[in-house]
Amino acid sequence: MQSIELSNEAPTAAPAAARIGIGGPVGCGKTALIERLIPVLQRRGINFAVVTNDLVTKEDALRLQRSGLIDPTRVSAVEAGACPHTVIREDPTLNIAAGDEMERLHPGLELVIFESGGDNLASTYSLDLVDWWMFVIDVAGGDDIPRKRGPGVLRSDLLVVNKVDLAPHVGVDLDQMLADARSVRNGRPVLATNARTGQAIEELADIILHAVLLER
Amino acid sequence: MATLDVVHVLGSRLDPDLAEKLHGLSHHGTIRYLELETADTARRRLRATTADGLDVGIMLPREERLFDGAVLHMDEESALVVRVRGERWLVLMPSSVPEALELGYHAGNLHWRVRFDEGRLLVALEAPAADYLARLGHLAAHVPHHVEGPDERREVS
Numbered sequence: 001m002q003s004i005e006l007s008n009e010a011p012t013a014a015p016a017a018a019r020i021g022i023g024g025p026v027g028c029g030k031t032a033l034i035e036r037l038i039p040v041l042q043r044r045g046i047n048f049a050v051v052t053n054d055l056v057t058k059e060d061a062l063r064l065q066r067s068g069l070i071d072p073t074r075v076s077a078v079e080a081g082a083c084p085h086t087v088i089r090e091d092p093t094l095n096i097a098a099g100d101e102m103e104r105l106h107p108g109l110e111l112v113i114f115e116s117g118g119d120n121l122a123s124t125y126s127l128d129l130v131d132w133w134m135f136v137i138d139v140a141g142g143d144d145i146p147r148k149r150g151p152g153v154l155r156s157d158l159l160v161v162n163k164v165d166l167a168p169h170v171g172v173d174l175d176q177m178l179a180d181a182r183s184v185r186n187g188r189p190v191l192a193t194n195a196r197t198g199q200a201i202e203e204l205a206d207i208i209l210h211a212v213l214l215e216r
Numbered sequence: 217m218a219t220l221d222v223v224h225v226l227g228s229r230l231d232p233d234l235a236e237k238l239h240g241l242s243h244h245g246t247i248r249y250l251e252l253e254t255a256d257t258a259r260r261r262l263r264a265t266t267a268d269g270l271d272v273g274i275m276l277p278r279e280e281r282l283f284d285g286a287v288l289h290m291d292e293e294s295a296l297v298v299r300v301r302g303e304r305w306l307v308l309m310p311s312s313v314p315e316a317l318e319l320g321y322h323a324g325n326l327h328w329r330v331r332f333d334e335g336r337l338l339v340a341l342e343a344p345a346a347d348y349l350a351r352l353g354h355l356a357a358h359v360p361h362h363v364e365g366p367d368e369r370r371e372v373s
């Protein structure tokens with residue numbers, strides 16, 4: 001019998017950090033969800049960093065750095081300078097470099113979270129940049145959003161419907177909105193959250209960590 | 217349930233060394249295939265399951281990438297090889313210059329991944345063709361089209 005080398009070991013170091021993207025329209029609650037995820041990920045012992053994207057400022061990065069939730073050196077900003085989707089889809093090199101820099105600064109880093117600048121429903125992430133991405137919409141944006149079948153809503157690995165607390169105030173039938181979202185997504189997951197109270201944030205962390213093989 | 221973690225691509229099934237071992241396994245061993253969509257091959261982290269139920273967890277370094285024929289595992293009894301499902305294309309055949317111009321405008325505006333083929337516009341499908349056609353509005357009704365792909369006998373609509 002001929003001998004066969006057994007090797008599935010990487011010849012070099014540990015695998016690179018997983019990279020995930022969070023996209024969605026302006027004000028849907030992307031940064032608020034990250035603020036809620038931070039303590040949950042910390043409690044689970046995940047070594048992670050965040051890269052935010054804004055148009056011409058570092059507003060979201062500064063907000064996270066000043067939040068006291070996370071070591072400020074674990075947050076960095078990329079200024080898109082144009083339509084936010086250009087730096088997550090057409091040419092993600094600035095974000096890739098920011099992720100690489102975070103891995104260099106924090107040895108053993110396991111996860112980098114990229115927050116896209118608020119954009120329209122057509123915004124999607126390049127899988128050259130991230131391994132997995134979620135798209136966030138909010139109840140107050142209108143219950144017809146899922147029916148508009150934007151690429152972000154259809155193709156994301158997870159669709160998050162945030163601000164569920166606002167449904168009664170804006171006359172939205174939440175169950176119908178979630179049913180519509182599920183029906184356009186062909187069985188891909190949909191999660192309803194409230195970043196104000198932290199509702200469903202543990203489930204959100206479960207889904208993310210399972211998808212990128214960081215469960216423990 | 218059996219699971220296999222993959223942290224490194226061993227090489228291509230066409231590399232002489234691996235090809236020889238695969239040949240050996242094809243006689244007295246098992247070669248499993250992990251079927252992936254083209255779009256998913258860009259991911260470095262991925263969970264997938266083989267047809268016979270082996271759960272595979274992929275965690276690659278950023279400089280490595282999945283591809284058709286990538287060998288993910290090999291031992292004395294078995295090997296695991298990536299098989300990329302052929303892409304499906306929506307083929308649009310504009311019959312006039314105004315139609316072609318309008319079609320080109322929409323395809324660009326929607327950031328579709330396209331190929332050009334002698335007056336035909338081919339759009340890579342990552343969702344049902346109906347989703348793409350819906351975005352074209354009245355053009356979808358006027359421009360002849362069909363879907364081409366590995367499993368399609370030619371899904372004419």
Ligand SMILES: Nc1nc2c(ncn2[C@@H]2O[C@H](COP(=O)(O)OP(=O)(O)OP(=O)(O)O)[C@@H](O)[C@H]2O)c(=O)[nH]1
Nearest residue numbers: 025026027028029030031032118162163194195196
């Ligand atoms: N009631 C309610 N308000 C929320 C919720 N999530 C976020 N908000 C509020 O919505 C506003 C926008 O939230 P952000 O987290 O800044 O939204 P964003 O998506 O990061 O916005 P951009 O980065 O500017 O696109 C803030 O005032 C949040 O407090 C929620 O679940 N319920």
Ligand SMILES: [Mg+2]
Nearest residue numbers: 030031060115
């Ligand atoms: Mg934000």
